[in-house]
Amino acid sequence: MELKISGISDRGVLEDERIGFKVIKDCELKFYQLFRTSFRKAGGFYNRAKSAYWFAPKIVKAGDKIVVYSKSGTDNSKENPDGTTTYWIYWGLDEPIFTDEKYGIVLVQVYDWELSKNK
Numbered sequence: 001m002e003l004k005i006s007g008i009s010d011r012g013v014l015e016d017e018r019i020g021f022k023v024i025k026d027c028e029l030k031f032y033q034l035f036r037t038s039f040r041k042a043g044g045f046y047n048r049a050k051s052a053y054w055f056a057p058k059i060v061k062a063g064d065k066i067v068v069y070s071k072s073g074t075d076n077s078k079e080n081p082d083g084t085t086t087y088w089i090y091w092g093l094d095e096p097i098f099t100d101e102k103y104g105i106v107l108v109q110v111y112d113w114e115l116s117k118n119k
Contacts, residue, residue, distance in 0.1 A: 001109050002027035003066070008105060011098040014071050019105055021066040029055035034068065035106045036097045045104065053091050060087065070096055 006020030019034070035049035053068065056075075060066065063084040073090035080086060097103065 030057040
């Protein structure tokens with residue numbers, strides 16, 4: 001996987017709640033999805049996602065950083081002095097999703113999908 005989760009910050013505070021990622025290898029973000037999940041007491045996590053986010057198409061480079069805020073906002077980016085880029089992306093939620101330590105994030109890499117017909 002070309003992305004690595006750095007951590008979740010400011011849990012439960014919509015204005016500041018965010019998930020950090022580090023780009024390990026050049027990749028296309030459209031092949032990644034995020035799911036909020038709950039951890040099991042016995043270990044592991046539940047496969048019933050409460051919230052999902054699919055990244056829009058964007059090529060990112062090794063060393064770049066991605067910050068996904070739970071709140072609404074306008075996506076933007078900034079080139080850093082070392083030549084990497086930091087991307088700020090907004091999930092667009094109305095309330096925080098990490099209101100308890102039992103909640104976490106699952107990062108999924110998806111290379112193929114099928115779309116249903118709209119009938």
